[in-house]
């Protein structure tokens with residue numbers, strides 16, 4: 001786990017995006033940036049946000065080699081864009097043959113649950129992260145997005161060309177987390193007799209199918225270590241070092 005300026009590097013790449021329910025808000029650069037942006041829009045906080053940076057808080061200038069490297073990368077990226085035609089849309093990556101069904105069914109689950117939620121008032125309104133209704137509501141949108149990212153990442157993967165864990169495994173793991181939490185939330189409602197009926201059974205069945213399919217396509221996803229989230233010992237050491 002890398003920590004820079006108090007933030008866990010890359011933690012936001014493999015989270016579920018539910019900041020309201022996240023234990024790592026104070027360690028997340030994205031969360032800090034969002035808070036700063038919101039503060040800048042608040043007239044009461046604007047003077048604080050706009051206050052000049054104190055000399056001791058100024059970051060040091062980048063070393064010359066780093067600046068040169070960044071300039072080279074910017075030039076190469078600009079050239080590349082020119083060659084491909086800047087106005088052309090970024091080509092959508094493909095999914096490997098045999099994997100389309102997972103993407104289709106993840107999308108279909110999302111659309112069906114969305115329609116169902118619109119006809120079940122209390123479900124759509126709940127945002128309490130401990131409420132199974134909110135869990136279902138949050139993850140039905142996240143699951144297809146993470147599934148698509150994982151499948152397209154896998155299709156583009158070149159294991160010989162990387163030395164770091166596969167990014168698609170991280171996305172697949174987040175999809176699995178969402179699927180399993182949603183599955184448990186639906187079953188909770190059934191056992192509490194809050195909901196009954198064929199639709200719910202279909203949702204539960206679809207989630208179980210997607211879970212098994214992700215385990216099959218991404219057999220190493222569960223072993224992926226998400227920065228912060230899957231590193232309790234590292235976190236304990238960090239907190240101890242900071243005297244928290």
Ligand code: SF4
Nearest residue numbers: 015018019022028031
């Ligand atoms: S890591 Fe937590 S705080 Fe940061 S974006 Fe993800 S959910 Fe939000």
